[in-house]
Amino acid sequence: MKKQPGAKRHLVLVGNGMAGARLLEELLERGASDQFEITVFGDEPYGNYNRIMLSHVLAGEDGEESIYLNEIGWYAENGIELRSGVRVVDIDLPAKEVVGADGGRTAYDVVVIATGSSPHFPPMDGLRREDGSLLPGVSGFRSLDETRAMLEEARRYGTASTPAKAVVIGGGLLGLEAAKGLQNHGLDVSVIHSPAHLMNQQLDAEAGAVLRRSIEEAGISVVTGARTTGLTACTEKGRVSGVTLKDGRTFPADMVVVTAGIRPNTDVGVRAGLVVERGIVVDDQMRCVDQPLGDGDGGLGGHVFALGECAQHRGETYGLVAPLWEQATVLADVLTGADPDAAYHGSKTSTKLKVAGVDVASIGQSGPVHPEDEHVVFSDARRGLYQSVVVRDGRLVGATLLGDTRKTAALQQAFDRGLPLPEQRVELLFDLGAGGETSVEDLADDAQVCNCNGVTKGDICGAVAGGCSSVKGVMDATRAGKGCGSCKEVVGKLVEHAVAAGGGALTEDPSVHWYVPGVPLRKDELVAAIREQHLTSVSAVFAALAPGGAEDAKSKMGLTSLLRTLWPTEFVDERDARFINDRVHANIQRDGTFSVVPQMKGGVTTPDQLRRIADVADKYGVGMLKVTGGQRIDMLGVKKEDLPGVWADLDMPSGYAYGKSMRTVKTCVGTDYCRFGLGDSTALGIALEERFQGIETPAKLKLGVVGCPRNCAEAYVKDVGVVAIGNGKWEVYVGGAAGASVRKADLLATVDSPEAVIQLTGRFIQFYRTWGNWLERTYDFVPRLSIERVRLVLVEDSDGMCAQLDEEIDAACAAYRDPWKEREAPDAPGRFSAPALPLLPLPVVPRRPMGAPGGTPRDQLPVEIVMPNEEALMAGAQQ
């Protein structure tokens, strides 16, 4: 490192987890970038993420992308050097250098250790293979990589017809979260816990028993007081097959998750010669404790600090997030000199969580410790309720709430501040006489409501005073409720209270009812205005109907779709109003390349088409050829500038795998070859696809036609599904899905000819186009209106609109033009030329070995496995 006189000091942070991240944020807030060059070493190859949220990712409630606190780009933006994926193995105190696993040495002026902790794997026979790695199928639950691995296994094993079995070893907080998450993926889950009751760290035996009952009622088996002594492996598959308990009992397992506690990561401290007990010992300023280094040596000289789960302060190590925030604040004050005397005095621990669907709050002591401690308990196991308080010398020293946690905020206040308690202790748990639950009014202004983001009642009231009157507005303004989300209810009540106290009324963010965010109108109002004022372009709609005529990028796609529906021929196309996929008629992928899906009506193709696809794939170095779920061939990894060439050489229409439009009609083989076929599903599928190709709809639309109720093409889970039932009859189903949601479609009608199927399908599609909200799939649209209502309107013509719907869909179908015919005369110069830029290096993606299936014959071409990210796009677009 070059160093000049007067240059900034170099701060090296070892560890890029939640403690490290929080410290960085606190440092930046105090202007540390003027004092320090900052380098961060992170073991994991990511930015930093909220580890608490891994449970939500496992449970399928949140995507990975939502858990990041700071992405990799954030570091550069803040002038911080991030060395992700580099493990620090030693700190050379005399030389003041940290040593990486790669042997590289980095000089520091100040070093902070925030290495966190690792899952503890208790000794068990067969846990590891000879090379020391875990037996396949066995995992901890601590990192994003472990969560990903568990998800992959859960998906793989959870979809079998016989539920796969998962065993979670350890019935603490994390274990129960893991169990619930795996159960969400269809696994049959057992929790094996060595102590006598669940969550023994936070709960007493009685509360543990109540929790156990709730967990078991949720369908998770629980075994307590049972130590796991060994794992068995299936020699054939080379992975775990079961667990063995000390008492000889065995449990079969397709996967095992070990959540038997955490151990502070102290290796670096030990190797560096710091004082390490359970954790790296620190003083009240998070300074590591000096170890004599030899005569006359200044020792650490106050250059070495530690915080978070790897640190031990006054004999305590912490495994919760709140203490870590407090430590980061103190350390940032000390390091920047903002408050050289700042000191950390330890944290009182409390937890408020939803554990496997059960509300749990635990504050301080779980039960009486001294003989004179008062212990008030209310328990109703049948209802899953347990509440207790521990009082010592008239002060609250502990509380446990299970199943009903409404009293948490008030109890937390009493605990934190040592407030005087009511003479009738039971009033701590129940409002006697007065009625009603403890109001948020009782909270002090500096009471922290959102522990994840450190938001106080005062912050929330301040946001309301500043003009926010909706819960969403306050959450956006303060970040309250945007961490683990457990405080959302309290935030809601506080906003309600603060708004009322200010003499106002709670508002709902009105935009939730608008068709698009930039035009404050419901869909029916918007349609009426567009028709009345004859607005035929997106910019005209903004000019006429948006506040101040302001354009809103997020509204453009929805408006384009709606205008096309309303004005099949008069619509004025503005290309920039279209999403990139619709501008270039291909599906953008995460590396900026595109995927091309040629049309194959009904999934039927010809040798000639296949040859052309193969030739084009060769010519343009297509990264991967993939048969899609809709029975089409996806050509992935096409450069934008190659798109016109690809389409010209293919000379096939677009298969619409990218738009909010009719995509595919999946079919089975019907009557030509199938022994059981009752109707020619292939011919009908082709006819449907020909008629409705390219029709814009509020969200993507997928159809399926099957020749018999065996349902080989999955018509029961399509937006429109058609099933041949014999005697020339066809059932038409609507509102099905087998994507992020799974819903069996509702039977709309049974008709007696393919022509009637086509007419009814068209009528339904036009009805959905007219009344569906933007991005509302039919699986939400049909239940919203109810199938009975849809049937009345479309089959019995109760509203007299069938003829109009038929006419409108006819006009829309007649207006169809193959969008790729314009390739020879693109609307804009350079439409397909730029950008051929080197984009950011992608996350590590597994590459297939050369010549592997899916690869092209081009010898040297590395083939990237890229999943179509359409679902991610949809999820994002749903906001």
Next chain:
Amino acid sequence: MTLTDTTSRTTTTAGVRVAALAEIPPGEGRAYVVQGAQVAVFHHRDGRVSAVDAVCPHSGGPLADGQIDSCVVICPLHLNTWDLRTGASTSGQAPVRVHGVAVVDAPDGPQVHVTPAR
């Protein structure tokens, strides 16, 4: 404010010429490498131009392919948004840098010049 008003075009040569304004369709963006920086230049419908980093800091998405209005660009990959005036993310992501951009009159029509932010 880096949204340059083309009605008051400068005649001095500021920054590096990247394209003729006519090469960027109104309402769209194009990406260029300028002195090593990957820059997305947007030609707004009202004639103004703006420029930010071409790569979204969230997942490396091509911002030049995103949709824009007068002050926001939407990344086409995950629909995160950035304010083109400040570079700040309006969807909780890291900011992008805003680059200097000017439209300069030339005999063959207005030209877009970019001065990369340091």
